[in-house]
Amino acid sequence: MSKLLQVQNLSIEYASPRGVVKAVDNVSFSIGKGEIFGLAGESGCGKSTTAFGICRLLRPPARLAGGSVVLDGIELTELPDEQFDKLRWSKMSIVLQSAMNNLNPVLKIRSQLMDAIVAHEPDAGKEAAKRAEQLMRLVDLPADRLDSYPHELSGGMRQRVVIAMAMAMKPSLVIMDEPTTALDVVVQNGIIRKILELQEQFGFSILFITHDLPLMLEMCDRIGIMYAGRLVEIASRQEMKSGPRHPYTQGLLHSFPPLYGPKRRLEGIPGHPPDLIRPPGGCRFHPRCARAMTQCSSREPAVLADERGQVACHLYNEEGLSVEQASAARE
Amino acid sequence: MKTIIRIAAACWSAFPGKKGKLGFVILVWFTVIALFGSLLAPYPKNFIGFESWLPPSFSHWLGTDSYGQDVLSQMIYGTRTSFWVGIIAGLITTVIGVTVGVVSGFKGGWVEESLMRVVDLFLIIPTLALMIILASFLPSMGIVSTILIIGCLSWLYMARSIRSQTMSERQSGYVEAARTIGMNDAEIMFREILPNIVPVILANLVLVTTQAVLAEAGLSFLGLGDPTNVSWGTILALANANNAVLFHAWWWILPPGLAIAFFCFGFILIGNGILEKYRANRGNAAL
Amino acid sequence: MSKPLLHVNELGKVFGSRSMFRKNEFRAVHDVSFRLEQGEVLAIVGESGSGKSTIARMLTNLIPATSGDIMYGGQSLRRDKRLGRKLPTFVQMIFQDPFAALNPHHTIGYIVGRPLLVQRQWKGDTRPKVLELLQKVGLTPAEDFIDKYPYQLSGGQKQRVMIAKVLGLAPKVIVADEPTSMLDVSIGVDIMNLLLDLKSQEQLALILITHNLGSAKYMADRIMVMYAGQMVEYGPAEQVIGEPLHPYTKLLIYSSPDPWRDASLTMEIIDPQGMEIPKTGCAFHHRCPHAGDACRTKSVAVTKLGGERQVRCHLYT
């Protein structure tokens, strides 16, 4: 699978009254063409910041502190703004959390769908209006809704409009930041099925960001887990389901109360996320990790990359744990 | 002497931030002039013993006006009126405005609703026009009645903005939580909600004090101010009436305007300073 | 037969807004009945707008009920005014948004201590009692927390402060309105475990309001599924999740993402396309794959099946 997006050592910081916050610290991953890559993690882990860093939507005081982002062979970090704007929406579009203000409250749906097209193809004219109708049908919304205002649509419908909007220029990468978090579970199911259907039809890649690991395990091909600004593990869906390697991923997976199977006591993850201004030394998870060792608090774990994915944890490098020990560590 | 220093230190910390401190200095400057005006002023009040239209000189720092009065002395005495009008009218307005605003915002119900409709109604009719009517028909026009007129017309604006803030606080979680533990309405209003709308109260207090000073100046300018008393407004009125412009008497025109601006600016600085400190120790909680 | 700790009988709530011309009424809750004994946990599950939060607010008397009655230990909330004043010592509520439920202006000590004084459960300085309560909810060392302001605490810690405050009044029933939905999942599990431990230690009864079926199954002994203000299914947790009867419950379970379920199981889903909730017949018939004529016209009553199972659906009448 050839690479669409390659992110190398991406770092994003922002200055706060109490010092510089390293929100994203040396994150590297890649997304293949037509692949659905999930980025999961809890609040403050830097998953959304990573996405905004990639498509240059960081709001001051956040700024890109280093690393390279290559999309379809183009190095994005060096592009001047005008050229970057040409790529916006034509190469990569974004779907935000379905909060109330995802759409401009004073513009009709039609003009908000069309202005993305017109911005890139000024001569589109009447044809843009026709494409707006096609987009609405694409997400199973009646075309007459084009003339209504955002406040007249339900949460689910608004989110479908935003997804349709993201398809306007047939981009090769769609970044979705918690697209269904604020929706009821039945509506969410409908939206997710529609996204998968569209992905099947157009073959674009998706960077899907959420804290809802079970949802991610159902829809993503590969999943990256972030903690306190670092990418701690990447694994395929099967690998993640059968048994993740990083202690944090194991803890996270066991924090979601399952619907099926017998009732057993869940152990969450003790403590609370670290302060990113003065992060704990070495592996940032060591204060909360049940199997922390001495070197965990002193040295950052090197990333072990193998056929099963990636994991950044001392359990898996120096000692070169044998398969049994690794599986024991997993239980 | 030690107590004065301690009080000064306490005040100094009470006005936080660079802005707060600068605003405090301005406020002290005007308070001193207002309180000890008669001692500071080089010549007695309304003393018309000098030659008129004298430009600023060593003996008359701000020159003299058409009646031969020393402009600097008039300005100093004028500070007292404008200062007290601003402060007292501001306080009256705040007390009435906050109480009406909080009670009607919290209680709701059609009684408060209609009260607020009346307030909206009066807000549309220009306050200055209302003041003109009141001032022109009131028999005696002392400083007290000026304060009363300004006071009882400006609280309307404040009541409305406090009410809308209270209504939004009423929906918040901590008010519902307070109800479930059986707190009575009075405690919820004044112990739970009031501290959280302090920023809005402060912003309004600053606005109202500025409006009060401007209103007093307006009334004096229209000749409805207190004839026996001098204020920045009366000085300007006389300057305009006696075409100070034709006599190049800029030293008679500029000081009153700058004084009003400087005075109000002090209050705006204090208001912003306290707001910033207030937000800081609440972790920049959204107002 | 001793009086049940909490008995809710045909509870209803209608929000009326009389605008100048037409009088439109929204029936938020209709004909809800259940019983709760000491030490039991009931989960009320449903989507937003299903009326579950309205029920929570009626149980704590934040909003008055339009019809039906709520009885604590035999005393009716509607008839006995005395109960109204003493209610905080019977039932307490844990709110969904910890960031808004704690007054940013007061210290933690004041927030947890004040209710003790308001309900005259304590005399004089409340500090020792507050320290004990903070200890009980796991905010240790309590001395570090008592003088802090809410903004200095994380979401999970704030939720624990709210639980400490509620425990201070030693209520018999705790109503938790989506206690973990605003928190990270790993922190949420600790809060759920804390509530379960406190339930057994303090002999409490717990009502959990949630849209997440997983947490409902994890915490509750019984589950009540709400749709459009009405109870559509009720029964022991394992059975309601394991063998759901009502089509809506099946839809909820099918829609909830769970990686370990049998992916081959599919279900026919009718997309409501923003249609209004039907006024006549069963409120779910416009989305129900099994909807027949009866469903579209005749309103449905609750049928009681064995083992405390109840369902409101024509398939079972």
Next chain:
Amino acid sequence: MRYNSVYLLKRLGFAFITLYVAITLNFLLPRLMGGDPASALASEKALGSQEVVKALKAQFGLDNPSLLYQYAKYLNQLLHGNLGVSYANYPSPVADVMVKALPWTFGTVLTATLLSYLVGWLIGIRGAWKAGSLFDNSTLFTAFFLNSVPFFWIAIIFIMIFSFYLEWFPLGQAIDPGIDSFSALDKIKSVLYHAFLPVFTLIIATLAGHILVLRNNLMRVLSEDYMLLAKAKGLSAARRKYAYGARNALLPSFTGFMTSLGHVIGGAITTEIVFSYPGVGLVTFNAILNHDYPLIQGSFLFIAVSVIVCNLIADLVYPLIDPRVALN
């Protein structure tokens, strides 16, 4: 944009009630101030003779003690446009004096308000768009300063600079003395030439309020998700700034516009005095000097009515901009 009937009726009803209260207030105030205005006036004017007092009483409808009768008479007179007779410019009725003065005030205030609103927005938008820049800070500073100085002080300063020293504009008045002999074009030129400075003063005096309001609203709007989405869509800066940013920031500041109208007219009164511009303000000022009570009442009524009417118009225009209002 079809109007929502409920919204329309509510706004019309509100305007009528406000009008009614203004009229009643205008009637009650002189009577509540103790003593009856006619005899106080007669003695003051040292007219002495009883017929004058009787005439005044009749004119005020005081010959019959019952308040209700006076009120009915007052309302009746009002309906016929009879606001009583002005003393200062006897025998012309108050209504004529006001009708002659109103266009001048209306002209200056309306143009000034619209222009100041427009300029205030442009500055506010640019300030918020580049928050923290030198431009933003300097406009904020001047806005704070301008917001805390009286209208008439600005007027005097402007006369001193522009009329007296630079002699670009006349010292006051509204028209040249021999205007009747001018050609139509010259007449207009003369009116504009005289009106420029008063309008300019009003613009500068009210500019500050609009800048502050719009800047704050736009700062809030800029942090919304749809602004981020607009940027992500690669829309042009202009479209993002105006169609997305300003349009949403416009709404709350429009309601601010309505309440500020009363304030502007208050300011216009004092400005006209400085420019001796023959508008309602100057008329009121002279009325006060001469204790011309009917004229004072008349001018108050005209000011109140014009403000109420402007507010009603603004209320009706508002649904055209904010789609959420008209349809809910």
